[in-house]
Amino acid sequence: MEITVPPPTVTLDPTPTLRDNPDRDRYELWSGEELVGVEGYERTDDGDLILLHTVVTEKFGRAGFARLLVSQVLDDVAARGIKITPVCTYVQKFLERYPQYRANVR
Template identity: 35%
Template sequence: MTEQTTPATAAPVVRRVDERHRYEILVDGERAGLTAYRDREDRRVFFHTETDEAYAGRGLASILVERALTDVRASGMRIVPVCPYVAKFLKKHQEFADITDPVTPEVLAWLDARLGR
């Protein structure tokens, strides 16, 4: 009897796309999700995270956010978690507490103005 194997999918890749103000996670070359941000001085304000339904349940949002926050740390910046998913992630991952700033009304007003809302 011959065993058939299915090709393993490649590990997800996370890339920062500065011109679109976001990090994207790719699975087999296809964008599976994103986390969007705007920079305010030395702070990266995360305001939205999404995963395509076709890729749901694979833990990709967690991988995406962890790598994005690691990149923020490497860049010498700080995190402001306006996005509910990023805020929830940070509660479970205290290793980023030292570079996390609180969400304030001032930051929210600034973000609304930047996004035109």
């Protein structure tokens, strides 16, 4: 069963975009030149990811951007065929709420 992930409660211009920043071991969510949030990770020897923490900057807190960040990260890893281990409690709760994202969990 697929449960729709609601969009953030605030609209940003430009629309936030996800960037993988392997040099800093994190995904980053950007709105133009403004950092909205990050998903820190550790890469395993086989190329999979351990998702360590989800952080949204204070300016964008409590508006659904962590949810947007995690859903986009999980979409990206699924498209790339990467498995994840969710250490981050936010990601764990997200996966409980949106079971359609569990396919790539180790």
